[in-house]
Structure formats: C-alpha cells, structure tokens
Amino acid sequence: MVDPSLRQSPLATLHLGGREGQPAPEASVHLAERRSVGKINLRADPGDGVLMNAFESVLGYPLPLDPNRTSGDGKRGALRLGPDEWLVTVPGGQENALFGALGTAATAAGGKHVALSDVSDARTILTLAGPRARDVLQKGCGLDLHPRAFQTGHCAGTLLARAAILLHQTGDAPAYDIHVAWSFAAYLWVWLEDAGAEYGVAVGEVE
C-alpha cells in the first residue's frame, strides 16, 4: 500500500483548509469532496450472462442493466454509463484488489473482450446535499431533476455549467454525487459554491 497521506486533492489549489466542517447553521446545501473512492471503469457485453454472473459474484450485487441506473450502495456500487460501460466504486484503497478479482473472474468466465481501467483518480466526487441541492444543480444542468424524473439510484452523464459530469442521486434529501474530472474539479467547486451562495453553503469534511 502506498502511503495515502501523500495523496492530494484536486481542490488543493483552492486552499479550502479551515473551512471544511465549519458550522453553517443557515446553510441549506452541503458541499464536500469524497476523495477516498476507488473507481474502476468496466467495459463488457451485457448480453454475456455468464460474464455478468461472474461479476456479480465478485461484486456481491449485479451490474445494473437499465440505462442511467445504479446498483449497490453509495460506497460499493456500479453506475451504468453506457450500453457496455460501467463505473464500479469501492472504498478507496480496495481498487487494486477489486481490479484483480474482476479480471480473474472475467478470464474464468471466458470473457474474451473485457476492459478494466483503474480510474480512481481520473475523477473526483463532489457531494452535494440538502433541501436546495436540486436548485443549485438546475442552475447549470439541463437534466430534469424533478423527483418525478430523476430519483435516488439514478445516474446520468451530463453537463454541469461548463464541466462534463456524471451525476448520481444518492439520497432523497436530495443528495448527489457529482463525478468530475480531476482538472475540472476546482472550477466546478467554485461554481457550486457560487451557485449555492444564496442558499448558504456548508463545506463538509473530506471523507
């Protein structure tokens, strides 16, 4: 294991230090970075049942087969990105082990054409939660986030302001995970704080 204390956040240049976890009683949105999440990009044929079963036995939950849906829970789960593409998440540090296990399972299942890429650091996750979280997102996101249209367990690749994101609703509060490319994270954080300013933003502790 590499010393995790050597890791740095994409938000480091913003010098948020000190603001995290400060009480903000007026705040109706809560913004934080969830840094310690391992992520594996998985490509495979969803029609290959044997393969899908093999993955399920490694993951402990099935890969979601409906578009824009997720499975598992917030800590360990899979987001369906496209017809043959998923993002699998695990608690940070376990990605290597999972990567290996998935690879082995794929080979064992005779999966000739499977791709696994460790993308744990390619994107970070900003979490946004609270009664006005939806209002904040609607300032820059063209998706319909109304509960009739987008609910807990839904995910979507989309645009938020000028950044490409992967949006995942993780709770009814509502709460969202916003996956964003490392180099866009600082921009997006500033944008979110700006958009949330009118509702009061509490800057959460880093997980």
Added chain:
Amino acid sequence: MKKNKRYSIFSLARNARNYHENWAAAWRSPEPKPSYDAIIVGGGGHGLATAYYLAKQHGITNVALIEKGPIGLGNTGRNTTVIRSNYLWDESAAIYELSLKLYEGLSQELNYNIMLSQRGLVSLAHSQHDLREIERRVNAIRLNGIDSEMLSMAELKQLIPILNLSPNSRYPVIGASIQRRGGTARHDAIAWGYARAADDRGVDILQHTEVTGFRIQGGRVEGVETTRGFIAAPKVGVAVAGHSSVLADMAGFRLPISSHPLQAMVSEPLKPIFNTVLMSAAVHVYLSQSDRGELVMGAGIDKFNSYAQRGSPPILEDILAATVELFPIFSRVKMMRQWGGIVDVCPDASPIVGKTPVSGLYLNCGWGTGGFKSIPGSGFVFAHTIAQDEPHEIAAPFSLERFSTGALIDEHGASGVAH
C-alpha cells in the same frame, strides 16, 4: 414627368421640393423573356454583382437574374458586414483584396452610397498560439502588398479603451493585429446598389421567380425551369449560397458543401462607443457598431445542417458571455434582435468559383461565413469565368477540382473564424 434616377445631394434637394414623388424605381420588375444570353440564379450580392459585371465588363446585357424571393434577403441581407482582405494564403489574399479594392470605389461606381466604413479591423490574440498565427498572417499579408500591422498593447488600449485588457481576464488579450482598410459596409446597399446598376445596363431582375430545375441536354445546360416557366440560356451561373446543394442536386451532382445556421444579433441603438471592428477567434466573437448605433455581433456556426435561418440559443449565450468578458461595460446593454442565415460551408473554408460537370453551368458558392466581403471581387471573376467559359486567373484555384486533386486552400487554422 421624367422620373429621377441619378442620385446626388442636388437631386435629393430638387426632389424634396415635390415631396419625392418623382423618383424612379431603383430597378424594374420586367416579365421574363423566353430566353437570355445568360442567366444568373440567386439575387444575393454575389449573383447581383455577377450580373452587373457581365453587363459592364463583358457587354453581355441580355441577362436575367432570377431570385426566388425579393433580392438581397439571403445571407447578404443578414450578415454582420465585416470587410477585410487579410487572408493567409496567396490565393485568398488575391480574391479578397481585389474585392476590397472594388469596394473602395463602389459607392461612386454604382452611384449608390454603400457606406463603406474603413474603420479598421482588429484581431485579438489570447495565447502564444494565437499570437503566432496572427503574426504569420500579418507577415504573409504584408508581403502580398496588403496592409496589415501588429498593434502594441498601448496602441490597442488607445484604439479601444473600453476593451478589457486586464491580465486576470480568463482569456487575457496578449496581442492584436489590425487591417486599417478593413471595416464594414451597409449590407442592403450592396444588393440594392448592384441591382440598380445592373438594371440600368439592361439586366432583367426577376424577383419571386424560383428555379426548380435545369434543362440539360448532352451534358450542356439549355436553361432553367422556374415557377414562372422555362427560361432558356446557353450559360447559367448559380450563386445561391446556402441553397447551392439544392441546385446542384437539380443539375445532378453533389457538392462538398453543407448548409449550417450562422447566427447574428444586434443590440439596441447606442451613441457611438466603439469605433473599430473587433474579432477574437479564440473566444468566437466579432462585433462592430453600425451607423444606426446598434452593436452588430456574430458567432461561430451551429454544428448541424439547417435551412431554417435560425440556430440554437447556447451559441448566443456563449458570444454574449465572451462579449461581456471582453467589454464589461456592455453587461447592461440589451440584445434587441437575433437571427440566423444559412451558410454554405466548404471543408477548407474557401469558396468554389468556376465550372461544374455540366457545361455552360457555372458555380459560385462555399463562401460560408465570410462571403460578404468578397462580393465585388467574386462577382468580377465569376462574370469573367462565365463570359469566357474559362476561369479568371484569380478564380482558378477555387475550382471544384481541387477536392479531387487535394489542392485545398485551408483557411481554417490560420484565420480562425472566417468573417
């Protein structure tokens, strides 16, 4: 009483006395003849100029100009009127400079004030890459004998004091070039001025006449089918911009052209505040202030094909954000009207002027986002090409064959937006 045709301050004053009741029509509305020596399809600037030069330079006056609607309402009537000749490649420089030279005498030649306003055209650089490309262009243009300069930051500040030159801007301005002879002209006046002058020389301008097909016999064109019947001519020149593919389809060939929306907008009229023409390829905006006082601005094309003369709003949001970033004092200025045109885009951002697979059928198109400035020059060489059945030497590089040979004239990279 004899109708007045000649324009001058004196004729204006004379006519004021009888309440301007004696002005003649600027152009006639004749009935189509069964046949002509030549037909020009498309009553935009290019078509009208071609008809005019056919009559004036080549003595071919038995000409019909066929326009499906009223003249001058295609791209000619909806463009941002930027005129310049500072193009990178020699071939482009030649045709745009010919055009600019003709523009410089056009009000007098046509006896119609086209309001050419050579107030200078400034191009901004926001990165080392931009700067390098601008320098390359300026150097090439100057060696072609065309005016162009680099501006120091101090000169730029003096010229456009309202421009945001803060180094903290997201896209700080780090340099600029200027073509002082660049500027704008009144778009409608170009169409109407050429129409009036062509009509004067005998050209029949047939408005509300749509070409619906070509009569082609043994690979030769014999005339056009129109909504007002067949009209014969041994030579047909087509200059229909956004509709070029539609006409080519009627003649049985395809073109390397796709038609896209290009949007523009005007602000409400303001007192003079901005006295040059400015373009920034990197942030995709160009603007000028018209004589009526509106800020006239345009952007890049919408990426999908369209014949709708309208585009999507994100383009507007982008150019207005860029404009406010470049000119923070314009934040409270208001957009008054926005519209779109149908531009005919070629893969190399250069036009096609010349012969087609059908003999006697000539084509002038592909000017895309930048063919207002070229109207006189293009009309001049296109008329020559039609009259002589041989490309004018300036037009020769812009043949349709270049797509087979590969001799493209790629004006993308170095010119950024081609306005």
Added chain:
Amino acid sequence: MLRIECPHCGARDEAEFSCGGEAHIARPKEPDKLSDAEWADYLYMRTNPKGILAERWCHTFGCRRWFNIERDTVSHEILRVYAMGEPRRESGT
C-alpha cells in the same frame, strides 16, 4: 436547443451531443481502386438536402455512443432515431 432522444439515455439537450454530419457514408473497402474523383466523393461530397437528412450524432457528454437520426433540416423535427449500422429508410418514406 434541440432535444435529442439518445437511444441509451433518453431525451437530452443538444448541448450534450456532437453532430457528425451525414450518416451512412461507408469508407470504401478498397480505396486504392478509386479514382481521385471517386475518393473525393467519399471524402467531401455530401448530400445536403433541404428536408429530411439522415445524420449521425454522438452523445458526447452522456454515454459517448454514436447513433443515427432522421431530421428535417427546415423544421428541425426529429423523425427517427436508430442505431449505428441500421440501414437508412428507403427514400420516399
């Protein structure tokens, strides 16, 4: 702003997509056997109809998949969304 029905993700704003222009332009199997003009036809010549156009779009900011649509270039109405590889409809429909 067009609303385009991605076959995988559902209806999304045009801003999430890239337009790839005319659909069904297959790369010649044996380019060497083509004349320069034939090659130019593949490279550059496009049908650019005023009316219904079959074109390619990619859901760049969503699932990154390409697909085809039929769209009216005058009204911008989208008449059909279909998979990459599916043939175009017979003309006249």
Added chain:
Amino acid sequence: MKRQRNRLDVGARIDRSRRLRFHFNGKPYEGFAGDTLASALLANGVRVVARSFKYHRPRGIYSAGMEEPNALVQLGGGASSEPNLRATQVELFDGLEAASVNCWPSVNFDIWAFNDRVSGLLPAGFYYKTFMWPKSFWHSYEKVIRKGAGLGTAPEMPDHNIYEKRHQHCDVLVVGGGPAGISAALAAGRSGARVILADEQAELGGALLGNGERIEAASGVDWAMGARAELDGMDEVRVLSRTTAFGYYDHNYVLMVERVNDHLGAPPGTLRQRLWKIRARQVVLATGSIERPMVFADNDRPGVMLAGAARTYINRFGVKPGNRAVLYGNNDHIHQVALDLADAGVRVEAVVDVRAKAVGEAVAAVRERGIEVMAGHAVGGALGKKRLRGVEVLALNEKGDGFAGDIRRLRCDLLCLSGGWTPTVHLFSQSGGKLDYSENQACFLPGEARQAVSVAGAANGVFALKGCLGEGAAAGRSAAGKLGFREVGAPEALPVAQGEAGALMPVWRLPPVSKGERRFVDLHGDVTVSDIELAAREGYSANEHLKRYTSTGMGPDQGRTGNMHALGILADIRGESIPAVGTTTFRPPYTPVPYGVMAGRDVGVLADPVRMTAMHGWHERSGAVFDDVGQWKRPWYFPRTGEGMAAAVRRECIAARSGVAILDASTLGKIDIQGPDAAKFLNRVYTNSWNKLAVGRCRYGLMLGEDGMVMDDGVTSRLAENHYFMTTTSGGAARVMAWLEDWLQCEWPELKVYLTSVTEQWATLSISGPNARRLLSELAEGVDLEADAFPHMVVRSGKVAGIEARISRVSFTGELGYEVSVATSYGLALWQAFQRVGENYDLTPIGTEALHVLRAEKGYIAVGHDTDGSVTPGDLGMDWIVSKKKDFIGRRSLARADTMRTDRKHFVGLLPETRVPEGAQIVAEYKRRPPMKMIGHVTSCYDSAALGRPIALALIAGGRERIGETVTIPLTLQGRVVKAEITSPVFYDPKGERLNG
C-alpha cells in the same frame, strides 16, 4: 417638490401611503409604490419625455406597456447605468434616476431637432443617395451621422450586479398571466401537472389590471389575486412574475428573463436578473394583444396616447392622463375608455369614430352621458408641438376612404386612439407556427402550430373576457390532458357579463389633408406614410424591402404599434390583400434582453474552466509563468528572481543538455486501448505498423486525417497482450479520443476494442538529461534502470518514491529521458520527491518553451505548431513512418495529384542570422517592395544554447532540394531583412547518441 397634480385621490393599485422620490432629467419628483416611471411622470404632469430617433421630435408617453415606442430612458448612472428602458415598464423605486435619451442639451431644447426642419431632405433611404462625393469625405459624414444616431449611452463602468441562469422542465408552460393565462394555469395546475405561469408584469391580471372589467361579483383584479393565491398553494405550480418569455426555440425550449430586483433598484452586488431556460412538454401562450393606433398628421404629439393606456393610467395607476380628451378610433373600445375618462373627471370633448354607424352598448352609454359621438369622422391632424393642443376633425366620405366636408377643430390635451387589436403572436410565430389573417378583426391570428403549443385569449383573437376565461381553461386542461393529467371536478365556467360589441372597421391610410404633412407609422423610427409610399415607388415594395429601406419596425419596440399599419398601407398601395403582402419575421427577443443575463455567471473566473495539473500548486509557488494550451494552464518557463524569459529558457535548456531537467507532462492525452483487435485498430489509425510491437515496448505513431494531413502524434506502449496505452498531444487529447471512438463505433464495429480516456488518471513528469538515470535510480524501486535492461522505448512498472508508477523511457528532447506516471492524486508528492533528491543534481524545472527549443534542436515536429492541417508526412520528411503494406486512415489521400507534387512545402531547418518571429515568411527573391512571392514560412524559431545561435524550422516549397541555399526573411513589421541558410531540420546530435545517455 411639485405636487402630483394629475393624481386621482382614490382607487387604483398604487399605495398612496408609500411615497417614492425620484429624479427625471435632474429634476426631483414624487410618485407612489405601484407606479411605473411613466405613470409617475404623467401624475406629475411631465409631457415631453423623449425625442424621436431621426427627427428628434418631442415625444410623450404613448402606451402603458412593452409596446412603448417613445418613452425610452437611461436609467441610473455609473455601474448601474442602463440605456433604453421603456418608462412604461420601469417600476418606480425610491431614489430612481432617469434621463431622456437621444437629445442635446436637453429633452425640451434639443439642437438635433434641426433635423425636423430639414426633414424634406431626409426621406427614407436618403443616405443611399448622397454623401458620395467627394469620395474621401464619407468618413467625416459618417462621424456626424453616427453621432446623431443611436439612443442611450453604453454604461461607462462594469456592471455592479450579478446574473444567473437556471434550467427548468415542466409539463405545461403558460406564458401570460391575464385572464386567459390564469385560467390555463389553474386548469393545468389542478390536474397535478407541473406548471409554470410566467408574466412580465409585477402582478398577475394582465389587461384586468387596467381595464376595470369584472368577473362574477368581484373586480377582475380581485379575481386574479384569488387565483394567484390558489396557484401559490399548489406544489407543482410555479408562478413567475416580472418574467418575460422572450424566445421560443426548437423543441419547446423557451428562454425567459426574470427581473429579480430591478423594482427595488437592484443594489450593488445583488442578483438582478435570472435567465430561465425552460423545456416544456406543452406550452400555452396567453400573451394578450396590443392596441393599434390611428394614423394622421402629427400623430406623435405628446398627449396622443393609446386608448387602453389611458384607461390603465386611470384604473391601475390613479393618474389622469389629461384634462380634456378626444377619443379617436374604429371600434367600441374608444367608447368604453371615454366612459372611464369621464368617470375620472376628464372632460371628454368628443369621440371620433370612423364608423358611420357606431352602435352597441358602449356607444349608447357614451351618448347617454351627453358626450358627442362623431360617427363617420376622422382626425386629420393634431395641433401643438411639445404638447397636444387640439385636433382637426373631418367627416369621411361614404366609402370611408376619403374626406368630405370641412375641418373642425377640437381643443384637447389628450387624444386616445384605438385602431383595433393586434394579437401578440410573437412567440407563436417564433415557434414556427403559421399565421392566418382574419378580415373581420383585421389582424393575424395563430394558425397551424409546428410545436406542442396552443394559444388562448386575446392572443388568439378572442378579445372578450368571457371567451378569454373559457378558452384559457380549455387550453390548460387540454395541454395537461395530452400528458395524461386529468383535472378532477372541473369548476363551472365563471359568469361574466358581456355586452354587444360593434364590428371594427379597418382604416390603414387616409389621403393627406395637406401636402407634405407627416403621418407617423413607426413612431420610434420616424417612418411616415410618405416614406412607405416613396419606398414602394422606388421598387422597395416587398414587405422585407420596405422594412429595411424605411427601417419600419427596426427599433427597440420592433414596431409593436406600427407594423400592422405599415403592412396595411403597403397592401393598399400594391392593391393586394394583407396576407398576400405578409408579415416580416418575428424574431427573438420579444423584448430586449441585457447581455449580462445571457452571460450569467459565465464571466470572470467562471468564464471557462481553468484546467490545472496535480503539480500546479508547486509551479505557482515557484513563480512559473503560464501559457494557455486550450483550457490548460501550462508552465511556460520558470524565471528566477530578476531573470528575464530569454535567460530563464536558456538556463533551462542548458540544464536539460548537461544535467537534468524536469517537466510536468501531465496534460498529454492518454487513452487505454484494450481488446483482441487492439493492434489491428492501431494499424488502421496510425501510419506505421503495430504488428510486431512486443509487450513492454513503446512506439511513436503519426495519425492522419482522412485527407492525408497530419493530425496528431504520440507514443503508444503495449502493456499486455491486448492492452495498449496511447498518448496524444495535450491540445489534441479530446479530439483524438472522439475521433477514435467515431471510427470504432461507426466504421469498424466488428473490431473488439474498448477505449477509455485515462488522461486525468495519470500525473506524468518527464526528466531528461545526462543525469536522468542517476536521478531516477535514487527514487525507483524494483526496476532495473541499466541501459541494457531498460533501453530506449521501453515501459516498466515499479515504484518511484514509494508510489506505484509506470516508467517509460522516451524522449522529446533528444537526451536520455524518462516519463514517470503515477495516479494523479500522488502527482504532487512524486514531483516533490524529485525536487528533494534533485537538489544534488541541480534538477531544473523547465516549461514548455524550453521543451520547444530542445525538440526543435532535434528537428522533432510539434503538431499544431509546425503543422497546420495542410502538411503530409512526406512534407515532414517522415516517409519512414508511413507503411506501404497496409491501409490506414488518410493513406489514399497521399496519392492524389496535389499531395504527390514534389514541390510541396517541406519541413526543413533554417539557420537565420538572427532570431525571427515564428510566422515570418520566406522569399527566394527579395524585392524592396511587396508584393513578392513567398515560398514558405518559419514555423519555429529559438535561440539555441546548445548551438550558440538562432535556429529555426520552416516549411519551404521544395525545401529538401534546396538545402544549402540561402533564402530571405523580410520582416517588414520590424523594417529589417534576415538571411537564412536552409539545412536539415536536425541541428543537434544527428546520430541520436545522447538518447542512450
């Protein structure tokens, strides 16, 4: 402060207990909460509020809404200055400052009014006919013309407010909150649909706010307030006041601007306006109608006003718009308004009605009051200049198209006009809907729709209240119903009393009473009936030509009150029907929209994302100067204190050649390519062959567009049997990824290959120089770095500074070099570890400039720098990388006539006497004066420390055959000429020995 002398004592929707002070043209006034600037000015008896665009004629307040053509003002000053607002739409707030635009020195005495005196010389299009001689003078004429044109002034300072944008989806969007729109929203809302109701006014109610109509037993206004309360109580309904829908785009995308706090004066730093980007499944347009005026001589005098506006000033604002009134029109409305005026204590002189037989309930009521109804009469002209003093009335002939009888003068200071109604079809028309002409109502009505939209109420030609309520409710119900929402227990239709109305009689143009008189059609643009006649005479008789030649409808009001008359007159002249002449195009925005709100927060730091690598913080602290590469900020060079760019770059280069240098290479594009067909895929996209690359090996590849032109390059490594790792240029990363996916998905779906972009997963640094190996060996674990074990173009995994890393031995400088990549979050730690051990090696951070010098010394191309999309591999002298044995993208294009030419521009080296700017042009034969034939240009040029002289790379026609020749580089900008010798592009270490350290 003056008393509000025209203020009524009771009634209306203003709050007389809240006094608001304001300044107009520097003078202090007072109004009440609920006033607009226009109503407050009228209350204070201010008559002249503006000057017209061209002739600078004095103008007063003409309407009570967005259609106002005259009363444009400049609001505020400094950072809050805003030009060209309609006084009729500006809500009054305490401390408001406003001034008339387009006049000097003042609105009451305007020098430019001289134009009015010489108006005979300034007919439509006069400028096309003059100012042509002498040729050189136009520039000076233009300056004067420009000064005279324009309206308000641009602010002098940046805006001190902020703006934002918001996306919103809904089931039913209702635009317009009059009786029709409210009914629609109620019906749709009750069904449970997600509804947005937007109205541009401060309160719901629309026309009811001003016309005093009643619904059931209550006033229309009370009904509207009740409805508002009900709507506010529905969870899925959102009512947006002060919100204008201004653009109706494709696929039911509607843009609206909400004025959040303009009515409070928009204090500095606050959110002023919000852009709503609505995507609606169904739209109901209930946008009402606009009253039309009547046209006659001097119909622009202050005191001439639309009838409905006069009514609104009384009922809504408690303002008496005049003391002595004449009403003139062609329909019942003037009679209704006459009654309201009389009730408000205005002396009504007469009602002039062009209809010979004015009948109906309202007419009877007017007669009953003893007010004279002059049926079959017309107003021939207005008297007075800065204020209306009277009107001249003439009897009409039997056909109603000419005068009969003598002029009669009536004294008045208010003339109320009603020429019928123009449904507000702007948005419907923008949506692509067709318009049908109604002869009865003399107006265009919504016809066939192209999108999911319906129109209700006055906007649909239903002018009576009862119909508006019913049609609105039906439209709301039907829109929601189409989406599967059903209203439960629909309430009964509301009882509304409806009187008998007489038919309207359109009159577009009457003959002039006297020659040369001016009858304004477009008040804003000073376009007269004669202008239209002149345009038609000169052949500009298509409506679109007419518009452009006369500028009718081209002002900020876009001809709201004049366009129908212009059309009617033109049709009359042409002897054709109005629908045959047709309307001009309705375009967004419905009313002008500030740039600021369209920009929203996308300005300043949020204008565009700044992309930063993991090491960015270090670069910043170390004083790096950055250059923009796309959205990336990349260190350009790292100056030490007091050091200029040249010295810094020189030092950085020397370090790389003689010691060791470190570069942040994280921005390179990186793509994971996996699958059994990966090699096949690479073979097709790169020019060279990938069949024999062993696992653990790297290879350089060149990518062409299908046109044969160089598009990108980079090193690709084979990590495992079916796993390759491609790098691309920084600027090309996204483009290449998209390009490869495109080919894979669309052209070669049979290939089993998956692509994953991993650009951001890896932070990469590159070290190069003779000491690179020694430096790396201090940090690397578990990798044998010895030359034999780890040769050039090999990739290995291991640990560096305790971090899992991928190390490849590659070089872009020509020196021994390694690229070390780690997961991005460890990038800074890795970099810092190198800095720590690097102290012993004098490790030097270098920027992109030094990198360019170093690669140029080696003759390595930089795509996008030395190439511009017109360069083939052959031009670059890189035929060695072009396989003859296989097909690849772009190959066929290399065999075209032009790409096979031998005299194409070749990539060569140059030894110039002095350094020249990149982009400098090269000539074979120098002439003292341009033009001269250019044979190429300098693509790269640097001072080379290694060679002790300037070197350059260039593209020169037939360059390879000219090696050894001397060419000239004329630097006309600097006024000097530089000679240069053509050489091979490889200046340094041509054998490549240094790569091996």
